[in-house]
Amino acid sequence: MPAAIRITDVKxxxxxxQALAGVSLDIEEGEFFGLLGPNGAGKTTxxxxxxxxxxxxxxxxxxxxxxxxxxxxxxxxxxxxxxQELVFDPFFTVRETLRNQSGYFGLSKNDAxxxxxxxxxxxxxxxxxxxxxxxxxxxxxxxxxxxLVHKPPVVxxxxxxxxxxxxxxxxxxxxxxxxxxxxxxIVLTTHYLEEAEQLCQRIAMLKAGEVVALDTTRALLKRVxxxxxxxxxxxxHVPRRLYARCIDPEAAPHAKRVSIRLSSVAEVExxxxxxxxxxxxxxxxxxxxxxxxxxFVQIMHGQGSGAAMQ
Numbered sequence: 001m002p003a004a005i006r007i008t009d010v011k012x013x014x015x016x017x018q019a020l021a022g023v024s025l026d027i028e029e030g031e032f033f034g035l036l037g038p039n040g041a042g043k044t045t046x047x048x049x050x051x052x053x054x055x056x057x058x059x060x061x062x063x064x065x066x067x068x069x070x071x072x073x074x075x076x077x078x079x080x081x082x083x084q085e086l087v088f089d090p091f092f093t094v095r096e097t098l099r100n101q102s103g104y105f106g107l108s109k110n111d112a113x114x115x116x117x118x119x120x121x122x123x124x125x126x127x128x129x130x131x132x133x134x135x136x137x138x139x140x141x142x143x144x145x146x147x148l149v150h151k152p153p154v155v156x157x158x159x160x161x162x163x164x165x166x167x168x169x170x171x172x173x174x175x176x177x178x179x180x181x182x183x184x185x186i187v188l189t190t191h192y193l194e195e196a197e198q199l200c201q202r203i204a205m206l207k208a209g210e211v212v213a214l215d216t217t218r219a220l221l222k223r224v225x226x227x228x229x230x231x232x233x234x235x236x237h238v239p240r241r242l243y244a245r246c247i248d249p250e251a252a253p254h255a256k257r258v259s260i261r262l263s264s265v266a267e268v269e270x271x272x273x274x275x276x277x278x279x280x281x282x283x284x285x286x287x288x289x290x291x292x293x294x295x296f297v298q299i300m301h302g303q304g305s306g307a308a309m310q
Contacts, residue, residue, distance in 0.1 A: 002065030004029045004154050004185035005050060010059035012045055012209075019045040021209040022059070027202075029064075029153075032186045034200035034217070036193070038300060041206040043189045044084065047158050051081045063154055077105060080147035084159045086139050090132035094123060094142055097131060098149050105150040117145045120175040137164045144172060148179070155179070156187045161195065173199065197221075197292035205299055213299050221290045227262045228294065229271060232284025239278040242271065247297050257284070259294065 003026040012020040020042045027033045037043050048054035050061050052068050052075065060067060066074035089097065095114065102110040118124045121141045126134060131142065140160065147155060157176070161169045177199070180186045190196055196203060196217070203220060205213040213220065228247065231238065238246065238258045246252040247259040260271065265287065275282055 002062065003027060004031065004064060005187065006060075006062045006065075007046070007050075008060045010046065010049060010056045010061060012042075012049065012054065012056050019209050020049075020056070023206070023209070023211055024059075025204050025211060025214060027185060027187060029185055030180070030183055032180050032199055032201050033188070034196040034203040035187060035189045035206065036196060036203060036296065037206035040208075042209040043206055044158060045209075046206070047081065047156055047189065050156065051079065052076060077150065078152055078154055080150065080152035080155045082144050082147045082155070082157045082160050084162065086136060086143070088131045088139055088142065090130070093128050093130055094118070094134070094145075095127045097142060098145055101146045101149045107150060110149065113151065114145075114149065117148055120171075120178075121145055122171050137168050140164055141168060141172075153183070154185045154187070158189050159191065160188070161190065161192060169195075193292040193296055203292075205296065207300055213295075217292070220295050221292065227265065228288045228290065229260045229262050229268055230257065230284070230286040230288055231260065231271075231275070231282050232257045233275075234281045234283040236275075236278065236280030238280065239274050241274065247294050249301065259288070 005027040007023055007025050010020050010023045011018075023042070023046060035043055035046070045054060049056050050063065050068060052072055055069065060069075062068065063075040064078045066078060068075045092100065095118075098114045098117070099110070102108070102114070115124075118127055121144060123138070123141055123145065126138055131139065134142070144157075144160060155176070160172060173195070176186060188196060188200060200217055202216050203213070204211055233256050237254060237256075238252050238260070240253075242260055243249045243252045245261050247261065248255075252258055262268070268287070272282060272285075
């Protein structure tokens with residue numbers, strides 16, 4: 001069985017910028033997969049290559065076994081992409097937009113599915129409204145509907161909830177979660193790391209065009225961060241000897257609130273004693289389990305458990 005998306009040693013350069021430096025990974029059918037990284041990491045370039053909007057300098061990408069260059073028609077039919085940008089035709093209503101999108105895939109009798117999508121994304125009341133009259137959040141819902149209108153087995157969501165309200169986020173994830181449970185493969189990029197932690201079964205993290213972590217969400221949380229001690233200081237700062245153990249060591253020298261990695265809870269008292277010895281006054285103490293944001297910060301600062309984790 002082919003992977004839903006197979007990415008093999010993909011490289012892409014824009015003049016002096018190496019956007020992708022040899023990315024390889026497989027996304028399996030039925031996965032809810034997270035693709036994370038800071039701005040400029042190469043996520044959107046990689047998605048553009050998968051979608052056929054950009055051609056890689058070298059390497060290959062296949063969607064359900066169809067090469068995105070040599071078998072582009074089959075690859076496009078298997079893929080639905082929700083872009084970051086709000087791209088729309090201002091001359092059509094919502095329903096007309098979805099019918100036109102259906103027509104691109106040769107679907108002339110698709111109204112039943114269109115009605116279901118409109119209902120699931122809470123767009124039914126806007127079906128006959130012109131696109132240019134919609135709010136930004138409603139336009140983003142239409143982008144999601146466009147990506148789903150031909151029932152693609154693989155869906156890529158590039159920052160789908162950026163700048164939208166809580167209601168849309170809940171509505172979207174309820175519907176997308178249902179599609180994933182029904183067997184569709186979902187690939188998500190987001191800066192809302194709590195979304196990725198809750199939704200994604202596996203996660204790849206990109207940095208400077210390379211995969212620096214690849215593992216299940218649970219394994220990343222367990223292997224990278226561990227228990228953390230969060231300290232707030234009313235006077236002074238975290239002792240220098242603890243900088244390397246802080247989640248964000250660069251900010252530690254001046255931070256009034258720091259998170260420190262622990263091997264065990266027994267380390268709490270020695271750390272507090274060291275703070276007292278160094279003249280720092282602690283007025284807040286919390287013990288926390290790891291979350292994906294902690295993992296992300298550690299890996300981006302080169303403090304994870306090695307390079308890519310399979």
